[in-house]
Amino acid sequence: MATTIKSTALDFSSIKNNLKNHLANQTEFSDYNFEASGLSNILDVLAYNTHINGLIANFALNESYLNTAQLRSSAVSLAEGIGYTPNTDTSAQALVRISFTTSTTPRDSIISLPAFTEFTAVVDEITYTFQTTQSFFATDNGSGYYEFLTTTGSNLIPLREGSRKTKTFLAGEYEENPVYVIPDTKLDAATATVNIFPSATSTDATAYQNINNISTVSASTTAYVLKESPNGNFELSFGDGVTFGNAPETGSRIEITYLSTNGADANSASTFTPSSSLSGGGVTTPLTVITSSNASGGQAKQTIESIRKNAPFQYVSQNRMVTAEDYTALIKKNYSTFIQDISTWGGEDNAEPEFGAVYVSILFNDNVDQSTKDSIKRGIVDLGNQLAIISFKVRFVDPVQTFIELDTTFQFNPDLTDKNLNAITNQVTTVAANYFGAFGLFNKSFRRSNLLTLVDESSTAVLSSRADVRIQRRFTPTAPSLIAVINQLTLNSLEAAQINNVVGLVSKRKFDSAASFLVNGEYTTSNFTDVKNKLAATASNLTQVIEFPTSIASPDDINFIIRSTEFTLNGRLSFLRNKLSSNAIQVIAANGDVVIDNVGSYNAGTGAVTIDFFNPSSIAGGRTDIKLSVVPSNPSAVSPIRNDILLFDPDRSSTTALIVTVDN
Amino acid sequence: MATNRVFSNEDGKLNEFTLINARDKLYKDIDLSFTAKPSGEIFKKQDAAAVKQAVKNLLLTNHLEKPFEPNFGGNLRGLLFELADEDIDDEIVDDVVYAIERYEPRARILNISVSETADYNSISIKIEFQVISTEETVELNTTLSRLR
Numbered sequence: 001m002a003t004t005i006k007s008t009a010l011d012f013s014s015i016k017n018n019l020k021n022h023l024a025n026q027t028e029f030s031d032y033n034f035e036a037s038g039l040s041n042i043l044d045v046l047a048y049n050t051h052i053n054g055l056i057a058n059f060a061l062n063e064s065y066l067n068t069a070q071l072r073s074s075a076v077s078l079a080e081g082i083g084y085t086p087n088t089d090t091s092a093q094a095l096v097r098i099s100f101t102t103s104t105t106p107r108d109s110i111i112s113l114p115a116f117t118e119f120t121a122v123v124d125e126i127t128y129t130f131q132t133t134q135s136f137f138a139t140d141n142g143s144g145y146y147e148f149l150t151t152t153g154s155n156l157i158p159l160r161e162g163s164r165k166t167k168t169f170l171a172g173e174y175e176e177n178p179v180y181v182i183p184d185t186k187l188d189a190a191t192a193t194v195n196i197f198p199s200a201t202s203t204d205a206t207a208y209q210n211i212n213n214i215s216t217v218s219a220s221t222t223a224y225v226l227k228e229s230p231n232g233n234f235e236l237s238f239g240d241g242v243t244f245g246n247a248p249e250t251g252s253r254i255e256i257t258y259l260s261t262n263g264a265d266a267n268s269a270s271t272f273t274p275s276s277s278l279s280g281g282g283v284t285t286p287l288t289v290i291t292s293s294n295a296s297g298g299q300a301k302q303t304i305e306s307i308r309k310n311a312p313f314q315y316v317s318q319n320r321m322v323t324a325e326d327y328t329a330l331i332k333k334n335y336s337t338f339i340q341d342i343s344t345w346g347g348e349d350n351a352e353p354e355f356g357a358v359y360v361s362i363l364f365n366d367n368v369d370q371s372t373k374d375s376i377k378r379g380i381v382d383l384g385n386q387l388a389i390i391s392f393k394v395r396f397v398d399p400v401q402t403f404i405e406l407d408t409t410f411q412f413n414p415d416l417t418d419k420n421l422n423a424i425t426n427q428v429t430t431v432a433a434n435y436f437g438a439f440g441l442f443n444k445s446f447r448r449s450n451l452l453t454l455v456d457e458s459s460t461a462v463l464s465s466r467a468d469v470r471i472q473r474r475f476t477p478t479a480p481s482l483i484a485v486i487n488q489l490t491l492n493s494l495e496a497a498q499i500n501n502v503v504g505l506v507s508k509r510k511f512d513s514a515a516s517f518l519v520n521g522e523y524t525t526s527n528f529t530d531v532k533n534k535l536a537a538t539a540s541n542l543t544q545v546i547e548f549p550t551s552i553a554s555p556d557d558i559n560f561i562i563r564s565t566e567f568t569l570n571g572r573l574s575f576l577r578n579k580l581s582s583n584a585i586q587v588i589a590a591n592g593d594v595v596i597d598n599v600g601s602y603n604a605g606t607g608a609v610t611i612d613f614f615n616p617s618s619i620a621g622g623r624t625d626i627k628l629s630v631v632p633s634n635p636s637a638v639s640p641i642r643n644d645i646l647l648f649d650p651d652r653s654s655t656t657a658l659i660v661t662v663d664n
Numbered sequence: 665m666a667t668n669r670v671f672s673n674e675d676g677k678l679n680e681f682t683l684i685n686a687r688d689k690l691y692k693d694i695d696l697s698f699t700a701k702p703s704g705e706i707f708k709k710q711d712a713a714a715v716k717q718a719v720k721n722l723l724l725t726n727h728l729e730k731p732f733e734p735n736f737g738g739n740l741r742g743l744l745f746e747l748a749d750e751d752i753d754d755e756i757v758d759d760v761v762y763a764i765e766r767y768e769p770r771a772r773i774l775n776i777s778v779s780e781t782a783d784y785n786s787i788s789i790k791i792e793f794q795v796i797s798t799e800e801t802v803e804l805n806t807t808l809s810r811l812r
Binding site for chain 2: 012028030031034035036037038039041042044047048051
């Protein structure tokens with residue numbers, strides 16, 4: 001019999017057993033099975049050696065590929081190989097308004113707030129330092145009030161958490177093309193500024209750019225490379241001066257300034273206290289700080305799993321924003337600390353195509369406020385300007401929530417379980433809720449068969465199940481633009497009931513009556529014609545189109561396809577419903593009377609529901625929006641598109657058990 | 665000698681395995697002294713000598729020395745700094761019995777005697793055991809003493 005030593009085993013005992021099997025084929029020695037024998041000791045040595053070599057080979061191979069690397073240093077290095085720089089620690093950022101008032105004279109009319117002005121904030125009884133990372137300027141309003149503004153004119157000043165660190169190196173001191181080591185694992189690369197001074201004592205610096213932020217490199221490009229080293233610190237390097245960017249000349253001084261940050265620990269900081277008074281421009285004065293948005297976005301270094309997931313996408317995008325996927329990859333790369341999920345698509349894929357535009361829908365983390373969202377959106381547009389090869393318009397659209405309503409019915413045999421009807425019903429309800437637990441992100445499809453499989457498997461007493469599916473959108477039956485116009489005309493002097501009166505008249509296209517009410521009541525100073533024209537101009541916005549992500553079932557002569565939650569209209573509790581065998585939508589009172597015969601319609605093919613403006617006095621349940629539910633044409637699967645997000649509405653769902661006694 | 669017996673396919677091709685007759689069992693181990701014969705081959709230890717070498721090897725091995733077998737060995741060195749009182753003999757006997765019963769199934773212990781010569785910082789152990797297959801009685805003497 002041919003002797004084979006299996007070489008695939010890595011486990012010590014497997015290797016040793018292989019050797020024993022090999023020895024079993026000879027008669028020279030026989031004591032290999034006795035642990036105390038000399039032969040066994042020799043087998044130990046051989047097996048141990050093979051085991052260690054096998055493990056080393058296995059580790060080495062694992063660490064050679066991004067998908068299997070276990071060490072962070074390997075993942076970082078492999079990611080760099082495909083042009084991906086993993087995110088460093090990210091400092092928390094807050095937006096504040098900073099101002100002061102002074103009566104000192106003489107004083108400068110423009111006073112600057114220097115970069116790295118420090119503020120402190122406390123989170124969980126730990127004090128963190130926040131800083132400005134650039135200079136801001138304030139102009140005297142004439143009475144000694146100064147408010148600092150950004151270069152774009154915004155009064156929201158960003159503060160970033162961290163302590164300022166500066167490292168200075170002399171170029172060419174040791175060897176050519178050196179790598180400058182920054183022994184700090186908490187460096188926030190986004191805050192790093194690199195300046196090159198021509199001599200050791202010079203004060204005239206050239207600012208270098210991070211190579212990740214530029215799209216072309218030549219011999220003269222003033223760019224630096226800042227990357228994580230295998231031990232978690234950072235390394236700064238420059239071009240070679242030939243093809244890959246400018247190299248600092250021998251004798252020049254290299255200064256890198258950055259924030260060493262505490263990452264996520266400083267998130268939610270809300271009160272910022274200046275560490276010292278502002279002194280300059282002829283004044284010494286305390287600063288007034290008003291928080292516009294709490295600190296957020298602080299995060300630890302990118303995890304290995306995140307690197308594994310994002311690096312290949314970044315490689316595909318080649319750091320250029322061309323396809324919609326490129327936008328996803330690069331926005332995620334730059335703003336991952338703020339973003340829960342993102343969906344991007346070309347404008348040509350819209351229901352009404354818009355060529356030359358990229359649509360971006362971002363699901364922000366819960367702790368990101370509006371100011372930060374706006375700031376990120378501006379940043380994305382800037383990023384597009386830097387990295388887009390072709391000029392695209394970037395359009396932001398908010399995620400739209402579409403809810404799933406389920407009426408689940410299941411057959412239940414009480415003889416097959418110890419649990420009672422209520423317990424099993426609750427169990428099935430929980431299964432449905434759990435199924436939707438992973439939803440809330442883009443591109444998550446609902447598939448009824450998957451859910452029903454889970455329901456059937458939830459208990460042996462559940463014999464079969466079915467589910468009626470409806471999809472729901474929510475809308476607010478108000479006309480914000482109309483109300484804004486009314487408030488503008490009347491300088492906000494009207495009460496809610498009076499506004500409703502005007503809104504009601506306009507919605508019925510009675511512009512003369514509405515204008516008369518405002519002019520004759522002396523609620524406005526504008527003349528009748530102006531008022532009438534302005535009100536009429538808003539009338540086109542009074543119709544709402546609610547676009548469902550899927551087509552809607554065709555009208556039926558037995559079942560209603562569309563139905564809404566209740567609201568009070570003209571003093572009667574009512575709801576929206578389509579007419580049987582018709583696309584028209586009616587307002588129906590609780591007793592079945594038709595309140596408004598035709599308040600809109602729906603297009604089964606496109607999934608669009610058009611609702612003319614109506615003005616309910618209140619909405620049931622104290623809500624401000626109406627839930628409009630429709631039966632989809634294909635209730636088996638609902639796939640969200642573009643910026644749709646599917647969620648579950650347990651309040652509009654039900655679970656019903658049918659007791660049966662058969663057990664098959 | 666090993667005997668090859670042929671079995672049918674219906675019986676699971678047992679003929680592929682070598683059945684060893686208990687009467688034929690011969691212990692053959694490598695001589696750990698690695699002394700070479702004139703021909704260049706190393707010597708073998710057989711039967712009782714093989715078992716005796718194994719027992720000695722076992723007793724002089726300490727815990728955690730053998731890879732992936734942390735409890736293997738007599739662990740006598742573990743007693744190195746113990747007091748030389750009257751309990752030390754019992755501890756040594758317990759360790760030896762445990763090690764041989766667990767790791768050397770070829771030997772049946774007949775007697776163990778431990779004698780201390782405290783003045784010379786030395787302990788002598790005499791183990792009398794029987795090789796189970798041949799019922800041959802073997803005596804192993806080993807002495808633990810300080811080197812310097």
